[in-house]
Structure formats: structure tokens, C-alpha cells
Amino acid sequence: MKRIALTGLALAVLAAAGAGYWAGHRGLPAAGPRGGLGSEGSLAANEPAGTGPVIYYQDPDRKPVYAAEPRQTGDGRPFRAVRASEDISFEEKPPGEERTAQAGKGRILYYRNPMGLPDISPVPKKDSMGMDYLPVHEGEGSDDGVVKLSPGRIQRSGVRSEPVTSRAIAQSIRVPGTVQLDERRVSVVSLRADAFVQEVAPITTGDRVSKGTRLARIYSPEISTAGAQFITELNAAARGGPEGGARQRLENLGVPPEVIAEIERSRKVPLSINWSAPRDGIVLERNVSDGMKMAAGDSLFRLADISMIWVLADVPERELAAVRIGAPATVRLRGRPGTAFEGRVSVIYPQIAEATRTAKVRIELANRDGMLLPNMYADVEIGSGDASPELAVPDSAVIDTGTRRLVILDRGEGRFEPRDVKLGRRGDGMVAVSEGLSEGDRVVVSANFLIDAESNLKAALNGFAQPEAKP
Template identity: 70%
Template sequence: MKRIALMGLALAAVLVAGVGGYWAGVRDFPVAGLRKWFGVETTFAAAELAGTGAVIYYQDPDGKPVYSITPRRAGDGRAFRAVRASEDVSFENKLSAPAEATGQAGPRRILYYRNPMGLPDTSPTPKKDSMGMDYIPVYEGEDDGGSVLRVSLGKLQRSGVRSELAARRTVGRQVRVPAMVQLDERRISVVATRSDAFVNEVASVTTGDRVTKGQVLLRLYSRDIAAAGAQFLSDLKSGGRDSAVGGARQRLENLGLPPEAIAEIERTRKVPLSMIWRAPRDGVVLERNVVDGMKAAPGDVLFRLADISTIWVLADVPEFDLGAVRLGAPVTIRVRSLPGHSLNGRVSLIYPQVGEATRATRVRIEIANPDGALLPNMYAEVEIGTGDAAPVVAVPDDAVIDTGTRQVVILDRGEGRFEPREVKVGQRGDGFTEIREGIVEGDRVVVAANFLIDAESNLKAALRGLTSPEARP
């Protein structure tokens, strides 16, 4: 039995040697498949093409796209095949269909050999550089003179190249800026006289109190108002002309007497010694500048009132974010006095001026404040939504290489082929960038390791530009 086993191994060795001698000159012969057939590992080493250079990775013994940086064994115990630097250059050819299957008469023709360090130096025959490194062969079809770049599958595996499809999606982001709560300028009123007056009595109203429209604020005596009232009564009692009565009424209105006070004089036919001044609107007393017995000059502000049922939130948007903010954009407002709560509003005005010191533009948001929780000068933080609701062609941010003067994406053409494409970008947000020109929906773009591919593409273009036509094979 032992003799029979030895004879079988000897016969297998002879067959392998014969097959190896026959296929030694064939470039793409599937050696890994014969290994699996015969179950012999060491004998077929002679049948494989002898690679040069350092071992850069290890591949599955059956040629499957499984790689390892360190020596490794497959599930059946066979060792992974060592791939050297010269073999990795055309590694995609080994994984593609062999010449016999594609109908080609033989392996692809080598056009020339390029410098392994990327220098603008080529050779029509194999050679080594000053450091002893082999020149890298360039095969027919690889140097097409265009922008398409071929990368071996081994390099793709090691560099972690990953691609995604460009798709239509809504691109938007949140502009987060600080803000201040301010009063609505249209809802502020003052109580003042238009003539010299003496304050007889001030109502029990102080700064911070809430008042309602028509509430009594003070009583005062004014000599000018008393004289105009007497003239108004005289015209009424004498049955004077309508023009005379109308002139006296107009004088009282010019002195700031409220319409209800004029109606009271007309009804009672009596001018009171002191006139009642009432609150012109609902609101909060911001200022009280009057006391009993004081003299008030024309124009003196006695009370300042503000209606806080509607409030403004003024946000300072930096200049570089201003282009993304639009009227009517949704806004989320958070104030420190209301932790865990947020208010919603919309941009009602973008002020037409950029602050010289802050380089920011003020944006106004009007929101309802029925319970009075928001008070003037409160600090707030706002998030302004940007972007249009319509979906646009967009790619992940990592897919765009921005040089400052142009933006480039790397198109994945499949089978290790890549093409740099200059694009025009639009809005950015939520991890995506709008692409306005350059690619269309469905194009596959590289989102990982694209800088490596771009660098190799630039190197290829530089070599093509630096190498003179006479030096090219």
C-alpha cells in the first residue's frame, strides 16, 4: 500500500512537471484551479509567473478576491499566494477572463515600462532604476491618453476605495446662531402731554405692571386744555356755527385730549378741573416718570407702555451663512429660561445691512407670546432651516474634493477604472452636497480614498505632460 501511494505521488509530479512546462509561457493560465485539482501546493510554484519586487500582500490560493497583509492559510489548510510588486500592477488582468475565453490570440501587448517612483522616465524594454526597483509595464489599453485611470484590484482592496450612487435628495442644514428677544417696535406707546400741565394724581401703577387699554393712569390740570374746553362749551351753548364748534373741537384734539374726554364735556356741558389720561393699549409699563404734584412740560414722557403679546427675536447670522437664509424659513427658538422647551417661528425680515464690526446680518423672527414667557433682552439660541424643499442631485460631502478654485469628484466606471470629473456645487447640509453641473443622477462616485485616486490621476497627467513625445515609446 505504501509503495502504491509513492508511485501515485511520483506520477502526479511527472504530470505536473509536464503541464508546468507547457503553460510556463502562458500568462493568464489558471494555476490556482490546477492546484485544487491535483492537491499539490509546492509543485506548481514553477508554473506560476515569477514575480519581482517585495511581497505586498497575499491572495487566496484559488484566486478568489480575498487578500491578507500577512501570511495566511485558507480553510483547507493551503497557504495564501504571495503577490509581489510587479504582479500587482496588472492584477486586474489576472482576475479578468483569460485570453482563451475572450477570443484573443494571446496576452496583451506591453507598450512600454514606466518609472516605479513616478518620475517622467519610460523605457521600451524592462529595466531597473537607480535603487534596483523594476520599471512597471504599461499594457495596451491602459494608457489611453484620456482622463480614465486604471487601478489594480489589489490596490483597491488595500486602500479601501468605496463608492456610492448620486441620487436626488433634499439638501438642507441648520444655521445655529445666538439671538436676543426684543420688543415689537410697532407695539410701544408713550403717554405725554402737548402743553404745560400739573399732575394732580397718579394711579397706583408702577414699572412692570400690566395695564389694559382704557385703564386710568393719571389726572392732570392744563391751563391750555381748560381754555380750549371753555371755548368749546361756549360755542355749543350759543348754538354757534358748525365751523366754530368744529374748530374748538379740533383745538382740544390738537392738545392731546382723548376723544372720550371730549365726548364727556359735550355730554355734561362742563369742563372738569382735571383731565383723565388713560392707557392707549394693553401692555406692560416699561417706564413711569411721573409723581403726584409735578409739573409736566410739553412732550415729557410720563409713561412708556409695550404690548408683549407678539415679540421679536433678533438673530445675528454670519455673512458666509447669509446666502442660505431665506424669508419664511422655519426657525426653532430655545431660551435659557425655558429648558427643554422650544418655540417655532419663521423668518419675517432680513435686515439690509451687514454689521461692520461683527460681519453679521440681523434676521428678525416674529413669534406670539400670549403667556408673556418671553421678556425683552432675553438670550436665545435659534436654528434656521435652509435649503429648498425640492430634491436635487446630491452626493456625500466626502465625495467632493475641493481645491479652493475648483471642485472634483471621482467617477467609478467599474472594473478598476476611475475618471476625475469637475463639478459645480450648490448647497451643503446633512452630510450631502448639491451637484448642479458635472454629473447626473445614477452616476457612481467614490466616497472613500478618493484623494489617493485623484493623486494618481494628477500624477498620470503630469507624466503625460512632462514626457516629451520623442521619449514616449
């Protein structure tokens, strides 16, 4: 019986030793006096104790579970308190180097708000969320404007930089527009003398006509009188008499040349005259009917040649400087989304609409298949034309405060410097820089606002910390 008891005791000792061995070599928690974790809830009993204030609490098994306040696991084990010296980082440092670095930084000047608020304290304290204020040591408050970040912080913040390059910026302006007739291709058919309309051709609004097409047949006493005088002068000239000005009078009354030629050939004045279309086009208006009396100057028809058409685009005042005569333009009809027309800017109207603060820009287009109709809505994209290469950075690199425009210059080795710049044209996600940068400089294009906030906070805290100079 005694032998059995001794054997059981030996087995228990061996089991306890084995458990301690595997706990030390596999990172498992060493057993405390009651078989649980050590007093600090850490994974290794011989782990050096941390220093500084408690930053957060971590799962006792080193799982990625954290808490701002003390808490316990589901089986009742307390979370491990992580102090300032034990805070994890992406930087690879030998044990003890963190404390050595802290010790070599010099005396603490003050403590700043951990959330970046302009609040400092001469003594350690916590903010409303329980986070410890961060110490600022001597030598960290230089006035050179350079912000220094550790590699771990750069990686966590997602800071990314790109070189400044020289490139041609293709700028485009997208504005609405409307289709309008070419004013130079609109004709009004009217009479220069009182007349009666005997018959109107079967032509209505919207019909297409060709030059010389008969529009109406009219009778005008004034034209008939001038025709009779023209015949008299022709007969007199045949007998050797002087030639008068009747032909010129017929031309002044707008009588078509073919009618004058017929009078000269037949030596007869027609009772009525066929009035024809002066050009190819479509009938925009018909203002005449059979039997009407038309006074001199009244409009019978209004015609328009739509082989060439205008598109008037409304360009905002702030973008007008980027538009040039001859710049390429693409017009897309809202009624035909898949159809595009290519043209060029021909005129920039010298007037700003007071209500909309826009200027009209005229684009001339060939009316392919007659698809462009007056008063259609269109979407217009105006290019900047041929642009010479210039220094440019991505739009995301520029921080615009309203009064300043700056970029964050990457000087390498975790050093960043705010730099004021002057900007030029924009396009394709790029912006030209006329002053402040040189080709090859690297600028931050991602998370730059975080570095700018750090720089502004640093300057503000330096102002708080430095005593006023006494005369």
C-alpha cells in the same frame, strides 16, 4: 544484537518518510540537511522560486508577521523573503498568471515612487524607506484620464460608490439671535401741553397694564382754557349760535375722548384729568412722580405690547442667499433649552454689518406665556422652505481643491474617471450638482481622494515620461 540494530535503522527510515509525508500534506516545513527548514526558509521545499526584488519578509510558518528587513524567529529560524512575483493579492489568480500578466504588459517605461511622490527613475531603485519603485509599462500611461484599479486594490482601499439621485435638499442655517420688541407695539405716553402731575397711579416698571388703565392725574392750564371755551361754544350752539372749534382743540391736545364726553355732559371743566394707558402691555419706563411739572412732549410712561415679539438673527453674508421671506424658523431660548418657538422670516434687513459681515433677519413669533423677554439670547434655525428636487451627491463625494470641484465617476470594471462639476445648495449631508453629472451615474463616496491622487500622479508621470515634440 545485529537484529536489534537493523530494526532500529528501519524505524528511523520509516519515521523520516512519515515526517516528509505530513510536511508535504499539511504545509509544514520540510526538513533540511540538519533537520531544519530549507535554505529559503519556505514552507514547501518544492515551491517555485520567486522572481523580482524582495518586497518584504514573512514568518517562515506563514503567520501574519512581516518585516521590512531580514530577521529571525525566537527559535533562530530566518524569515522567508517574499519577492515581487509572490506578493499576495485579494485577486484569485492561477499559479503563474501573475508572471504571465507582467510579461504581457510590454516594456517598462520608467519606475515611479511607491508612496505616490512625483519622483521617477529610469532604472530600478529603492526609496528612503527601502521600498522598491514600481514599474510603469507601455499602455498604462494613456491620456484619457481613466484610472484603472484591480479588484484587490479596490477592496483594500475601501472604495465605495453610490448612484446620483434627484432629491429635495433640505437646507438649514443655524445662527445666533436676540429677542427684541415689536417696534409697532411700543407706545409712549406724553402730554401735548405743559402740565402739573398731581398724582401718579401705583404703577411701576415691569407692571402689566390694560388699555384705559389710569396712569396719572394731571392739571394743565392750557387744557382747562380749551375746556372752558368748549363749554361756551356748547351753550351758544344750544341758543342757535354757530359751533366753534374748541372740540377740535381739545382733541389736538390729546385729551381722552371720555374726558371730552364728560365735559359735554356736565358742562363743567374738571380741575384735573385722568391720563390713561393707550394700549395693553408692560411698563418699560416710568419717568414721572407726584408734583412734577411736565413740559409739552415729555414722556410720562413707555409701554410695550409683548403678545407678539421679534427675534433678530445674525446671518453670515455667505449664507444670506439661502434665506427666503416666509422660510420657516425655529427659535430655542438658551435659558430654556427644552422650549422651541415656531415662526417665519418676515424681513431681511438690507444692510451688512461691517464689523461682523452679517445681516439681520427678522422672525416674528407669538409670545407664548410671555416667556420671550427683550434682549434674551436665542439659537435660530432657518429652513430653506420648499425646495424642488435636483441632482445631488453626498458631501463626501466632492473633492474641493480651492480652484476645482470634482467627483470621481465609477465607470465599472475597476475604471474611475475624475469629473469637474458645478455645485449648488447644501444640506443634510448632500450637495446639489448643476453641471457635470446625470441621474444614474455612480460616484465614489469613500476613498475618492486616493483615486484622485492616483489620477494626478498618473498625469504628472505621463508628462515626465513623454519626450517633448521637436519641430
